[in-house]
Amino acid sequence: MASEAPFAKMNGLGNEIIVADMRGRADRVTPAAAIALAADTATRFDQIMAIHDPRTPGTVNYIEIINSDGTHAQACGNGTRCVVQALSAETGQKVFTFETVAGILNAEEHEDGTISVDMGVPRFGWQDIPLAEEFRDTRAIELQIGPIDQPVLHSPSVASMGNPHAIFWVDDDVWSYDLDRFGPLLENHPIFPERANISIAQVTSRETLNLRTWERGAGLTLACGSATCAAAVSAARTGRTGRTVTVTVPSGGTLKIDWRADDHVVMTGPAEWEFSGSFDPATGGWTRDRQDVA
Numbered sequence: 001m002a003s004e005a006p007f008a009k010m011n012g013l014g015n016e017i018i019v020a021d022m023r024g025r026a027d028r029v030t031p032a033a034a035i036a037l038a039a040d041t042a043t044r045f046d047q048i049m050a051i052h053d054p055r056t057p058g059t060v061n062y063i064e065i066i067n068s069d070g071t072h073a074q075a076c077g078n079g080t081r082c083v084v085q086a087l088s089a090e091t092g093q094k095v096f097t098f099e100t101v102a103g104i105l106n107a108e109e110h111e112d113g114t115i116s117v118d119m120g121v122p123r124f125g126w127q128d129i130p131l132a133e134e135f136r137d138t139r140a141i142e143l144q145i146g147p148i149d150q151p152v153l154h155s156p157s158v159a160s161m162g163n164p165h166a167i168f169w170v171d172d173d174v175w176s177y178d179l180d181r182f183g184p185l186l187e188n189h190p191i192f193p194e195r196a197n198i199s200i201a202q203v204t205s206r207e208t209l210n211l212r213t214w215e216r217g218a219g220l221t222l223a224c225g226s227a228t229c230a231a232a233v234s235a236a237r238t239g240r241t242g243r244t245v246t247v248t249v250p251s252g253g254t255l256k257i258d259w260r261a262d263d264h265v266v267m268t269g270p271a272e273w274e275f276s277g278s279f280d281p282a283t284g285g286w287t288r289d290r291q292d293v294a
């Protein structure tokens with residue numbers, strides 16, 4: 001087996017994350033390795049957060065984000081919290097500046113163990129999402145699913161947190177919709193040239209909403225941090241909530257989203273370590289660390 005890299009299996013409110021330590025290495029986690037790890041019930045994940053050496057002065061690491069289908073993503077809020085917890089446990093550092101393909105992310109671990117990530121500035125222009133055609137008002141675009149005369153879901157808000165999101169608003173229980181059936185159809189709809197993360201949101205007060213997400217490249221997940229950010233800013237810009245929202249995710253956990261006056265979106269929530277091991281970034285072959293074996 002080629003030189004193995006350390007990894008930690010973690011989660012962010014049930015969003016399954018592998019934090020891969022690729023520091024000091026010139027290779028990258030291959031799509032084949034990601035698909036192999038995702039296919040193993042012991043290491044199945046929604047995203048891999050691959051920590052690489054920094055590429056830009058002032059940043060501590062470059063982070064590559066890989067979905068369970070082997071595709072790359074531009075943002076992963078839950079995964080970033082897991083990276084912060086892992087690096088904080090290793091170094092004692094509490095404040096971090098990372099670079100991803102979407103830009104610079106600042107993050108901080110608090111005394112109570114929760115972690116805040118500045119997810120950057122949301123973008124709402126149709127070409128920034130991106131969409132395949134012009135929509136002047138992205139608070140509600142022409143997209144629906146179900147019978148034409150009685151659509152099940154329609155008129156979603158769209159937003160980019162570095163990755164594309166569509167949020168369908170419902171007045172009833174978000175669990176009463178077949179997102180497992182609608183999700184892949186909408187994820188791959190031609191209106192989304194880079195595909196999209198598809199969420200169903202029920203606003204329950206001016207400060208709270210419930211959310212379910214079919215993730216691009218990963219399917220149904222128990223939480224999606226960038227989707228909670230996209231839903232929170234979309235709820236605010238459509239007048240449904242204020243700019244600080246607590247989002248309940250499918251696992252039952254909550255994330256606090258604050259869309260600051262400077263337009264940055266700050267997400268705060270927990271992270272959890274599960275077990276550690278080593279893996280081959282080329283093939284996905286892996287072994288569990290002995291001290292972790294019960």
Ligand SMILES: N[C@@H](CCC[C@H](N)C(=O)O)C(=O)O
Pocket residue numbers: 015046047067072073074075076077078079163164197215216217218221223224225226227
């Ligand atoms: N679960 C992540 C989102 C990961 C990327 C997404 N599937 C995409 O492809 O855009 C999160 O917590 O933000």
